[in-house]
Amino acid sequence: MVDSRIRSITINQIGYPINSKKIAMFKGRGGEYRVINDATKEVVYRGQAVDPIKDEASGVNVYTGDFSLIEEPGQYHIEQDGREASGSFLVSELPYHKLHKGMLKAFYYFRCGVDLEEEFAGDWHHKACHLAKGRIYQQPNTLLDSCGGWHDAGDYGKYSGPGAKAVADLLLAYELYPEAFSEPIPLPETDNLTPDVLIECRVELEWLMKMQEAVSGGVFHKLTTLQFPALDVMPEDDLSDVYFSPISATATGCYAGVMATAARIYMPFDSDFAEGCLKAAIAAWNWLEQNPSVPGFTNPTEMETGEYGDEQDLDERYWAAAELFRSTGDESYHRVFQALAKESFSKVKLGWADMGGYGTISYLMNGEEHVNDNLYAELKRKWLQEANRLVQQGSQDGYHISLRTEDYIWGSNMLVMNNAMFLLLAYVLMGDPVFETCALNHLHYLMGRNVLDMSYVTGFGDHQVMNPHHRPSVGDDVMAPVPGLVVGGPNRGLHDDYVREHLQGKPAAQCFVDHEDSYSTNEVTIYWNSPTLFVVSHFNR
Template sequence: MATRGITVNQIGYPPDARKTFICTGEGGTFEIVREADGRIVYRGETELPVYDEASGITVSRGDFTACTEEGGYFVRLHGETSASFAIANNPYAELHTGLLKSFYYFRCGMELEEPYAGPWKHAACHTAEGIVYGEPDRKHGSSGGWHDAGDYGKYTGPGAKAAADLLLAYEFAPQAFQRPVPLPETDGLAPDVLHECRYELEWLLKMQDERTGGAFHKLTTKQFPALDVMPEDDRAELYFMPVSAAATGCFAGVMALAARVYRPFDEAFASRCLAAAERAWEWLEGHPASPENPGFKNPADIATGEYGDPVDLDERYWAAGELFRTTGEAVYHEAFRKLAAETFPKYELGWADMGGYGTIAYLFGEKAKADGTLHASLEAGLLGVAERLARRCAEDGYLTSLRPEDYIWGSNMVLLNRAMLLLIAAKVSGEARYQALALEHVHYLLGRNVLDYSYVTGFGHRAVRHPHHRPSVGDGVEEPVPGLVSGGPNRGLNDDCMQEHLQGKAPAACFIDDELSYAGNEVTIYWNSPAVFVVSHFVK
């Protein structure tokens, strides 16, 4: 399907939202046409064209906010048409369920059965014990959890980020999780998001070294299997790689968060999570942060994702903040205040920079218990970041906060993490415009971008179809597993496929829908999880 010059959110827009399409070039008089009967429901003029640095082209925007009647539509301009889209009361409900369901497809260690998985069913995988690296005789149960991405590794930091996003999504926007996915565990008692997340948390608990309380950095085979290998056919030995402070910090953070969220549903599980968090905290106390510690590095015989992170202050800060919020204990407050005085990013929600989770924990914890000065300064800092993002949105041709330099490996996570921050800022300040800007980021993800791609498999008229995702490549099913967020444009062109096809492209155009492009078109749990968080805020 050819790229269209007129781009829209290919799913659609809520009636009361600002509605904009973006087209390449000069624009002019446009029409909004109702699909059912070809009737023109609105006629307007595009705004003055602007040069979009990230895309390397001039674009024009057309505003049709005035159209509020539910229905299917497309944009027509100079005889060209856009993809069709809906104006609907709850347009993202199916998308939201699809994004959440992707975690079920990422599950490791159990059979994905046809009633839930449809054609993407497969046998149980990775059920063997893992070997503690360097201790060939020490083996442990290692099954469960979610595969990280297009590969079958399971990594503690990325798993903690993904689970945290889902738990926070539920805390901030519970209304979005009322419908069953459904999942094998659906019981009508706890919402499915908590069932899904527990699948990962139970695995994460296995990543805590029972001897020391530290968390193993990752559990993977030595090499990546070939691209068409189904999970159940990947039978190489699995290794628990050494404990790292970064992994232990975010392990403590997510377990303390889980203890709070699961308490009303399952007291015993909540207590297990809290005990695990406290034990990990003790490990951190016994292994203070040091600028000399380079963090985890792959040993010479290990080629899977490194997820290296030499700065662990942010993970410690998250752990302290979350333990304080959940327990109210002064020791964690004291630790948090000390860590807050150190210099590291406090508003990032990535797999490496996790300070934002600590800040959220402190800002949304019991205010009466907080240090007023610190609380106010973190709040002001967050709103300062949101203001900067808002200014960038105003400068960007496609209305997102991404600058040309932000189109890196996993740029769609940059996009979605920014939208998360804007939504948090909207909660903190009560400013609805931050929420509206977050929605502009969703529009980009779903097709309103220079490539006219919806970056979510199975959602939108021109969705990516060839993700670097082993099950999608190896299962013999034509359609990829649905609901997966692709990494997105990456100006670094860090794989051979991108190198071959994308030389000289503008940052936002550095993307190819090819299964060989692992640096642009892979999928991961921690690109899907901020998407769930963000879309939750626009679902009734």
Template sequence: MMGITINQLGYRNKDTKTAVFAGENEGFKLISQENGEVVWEGETLISLDDAASGMTVSKLDFSEWQQPGTYYVKMNNGSQSEPFLIGEEVYEEAHQALLKAFYYFRCGMDLEEQYAGDWKHGKCHLTPAIVYGDETRKVDAWGGWHDAGDYGKYVGPGAKAVADLLLAFECYPKAFARMVPLPETDGVMPDVLHECRYELDWMLRMQDNKSGGVFHKLTTLRFPSADTMPEDDTEELYVSPISATATGCFAGIMAMAARVYDRFDAAFASSCLIAAEAAWEWLTLHPEYPGFRNPSSIVTGEYGDKLDTDERYWAAAELYRTTGEARYHEAFQQLAEFSFDKYELGWADMGGYGTISYLMSEREREAGLAEQLQAGLQEEAGKLAAVCRQDGFGISLLPEQYIWGSNMVLLNQAMLLLIADRLGGTTAYERLVLDHIHYLFGMNAVGMSYVTGFGSKPIRHPHHRPSEGDGVDEPVPGLVSGGPNVGVQDEYAREHLTGKAPAAAFADVMESYSTNEVTIYWNSPAVFVLSHFV
């Protein structure tokens, strides 16, 4: 990073407005782009040797200036930032695009020009999938969202993505008043729920109607080449065996959906609850079940997970919140006694969703357990806040957390801070969350917006097969990149990023899938976080 990094989307009038300068303390000016007038002068805050970026950085704060317009920051040494906006609606278009991205991830239908614009393409992956290990049986599980830069579809990660979107709708319904629009837009049910239903319908097809268990994933045996369009990926499809983690996630998200959709489509809500209860029955009949591993001839994304206690915990919480049945409350209390992370929001650790559901529930709760979980949530938020105050860019990532999908970690933690505020009745963490948004859209060690199509310097070459193969210069808009990854886990990263500081270990190239891939469950927490500010 050189010079000054900013939130390239801009800043809301009354929000905290910060930028980061790579250098020692120095004076700066805020200048109107329109007429060159200096409207604000200040000094950078104390400089800091930032461990994550490996740089000495200084924070600029011009929060007191609230006049709408286009501005840039100029340091006394002559370096200056890109122009940026100050205004009330700087996040609306990005929020809309982050949500619209899920439409672009759709599998099994034509993405028509009316809705997809330049990024239109044909229907794909419509053939029934072979049940791995039972070659005589097939499952017609079309639809849903492609998971990432490839065309696999996975129940656990899909459940995490839908959970984030449904939570965003529950917490911030007004943020979804505007139509996307989508083919299903009807002016009655919000488009976020239409979009989630497309994934939920696919998940329902992934449930084994004999046992109630849920197949782990649906993929080809191996990934297609990097420029393959979805409709050209015609290899045989397979569903991998049932897993406890997929079944637990399925039970949790279906119980949640039953509650959210009830006032819009009671019949669909009822089908979700029936499916959730059947999955729960499978879980009770299989209290100890081996963790999922890829079958020997399948080399697509594994999403392996040895521990299913957190998924069961989430399922019990959602089933209790939706039905009020004592058996689910008892199961939740029993599962809460096990040792696992009860505040994590990742696809492998779903415990945070169970905790949030229980604490947000209107049902009667066990007072001691609720108090314990609330205290733990606030403690976790306090730890994240402490990291923010030590970080050069004001975010909650420790140097060792710049892993594959570090932007998901960043956004999950921003989500948790907002939920801690909500459940604590405070606004203590809102300012810190804004720095997470500033980081995502350019106030970071590489000076790029990590969202395609947004900002003055957005990523342009994500690891995303449709963006690579469609012949369109610009990538599909609204996709969140994985972000810096000190693990250098692809060939390009090993050659070009080895030895880089954690926050700088990023490459905007298709080949660097370990830093620049996109996924549905990196977009989903971004939608949640921006929903708070629109």
């Protein structure tokens, strides 16, 4: 049952792994609390909520109650005299098993160009959408196949760079944590040989291949209608012409990066496909070499859909060089990578606009003995420095996450989950459990341990998002939204009319509303789901 009240004792609404730190947050007041076993109604633990932090981002005082001593699997809740009890949560070996499957299944729901059949999509089935050919914006008489892939978000646009970021997260999750994906979802194509995550990523990769201009190797920045359709339009009813926008260097760099990654990952499963990915990556790389300095993408005048503007393309080139080197061992990519590493752009970010972190981690994953050891040491030092900064930030935050007040921007939940992913990569490099614990705190925030007591994932948690800005969820006749979707989260910029009218003056972390009109706080995207799936994968093994 979904509860609409905001409770002041907040927890991860799914639960806690047995061997992890288990902490609840108490808003406004500390003191004695009790943990109750739901089944037996017995008090299994008494503790004190202590150490208040005056939390600027949330605008409240937050006390913590640590009940890590509970190690008996079960379903529990927390009570404190004089206020409403917390929600119920699970303590178990692998509490995020269902969440993990749901988050991977979410990508299936984002699929474009195929029937989502009832057998797999349940209540959220719908007919195939966006089957028509797309027009090249600069040559409107040329029509090309544009079918397939995933919708980007609550709209039906398909954007190359963000699509590549999402696939990169999933492939990295699979590369590091294959055991997390051992069980089929299942998907229509499940064959019990290829992991479902690779089946699902291939849907996007095959669409991305259609975004590459055959003659030049450059990649169209995006494929969208000129305007967004109305909010209640189902995908199969969105029949306006779609356009391939002009090529961009950022899209081409991302494409080269993700195709080179795929070439490596798919080789054991389908060598023809893997070789095709490598060819595609090299063709994109050649375009980049021939176009060393390109202005950032801006929407052509009549196009009002997402811009994904990004002036800096060196980070995408850096990622591409790293992946091409890693997948081929060819020193020429290594030389370019080393040269790009001297340029000034962030080497430690994982956003759709900032792909430098993917280049760095790819290089580090070669192992010290296979690369330039000075550069290896320098990049590793940078990674650890940033990870330590995040831990430090988390220790000062009322809800134990690494966002500062100014970080509550559009898609703040991407920062939450990117930072968690970043910390887990630091844990892979260093083995220091501090990074793992801090990463898990970010998942606890996402799943309800936050000032709004809100699970920011549809379909999961007892106080979950119910009204995302997501056209299929608005346009269908089903009460519940499509499950497994991560929404953008609090955005202090108040970037849409609904929040401008209702949330003036709120603290940053409270600038969120579960209303379908609030696209700047309550939309969903593939690249907010993807780092979350990475993080949940780590904890699902």
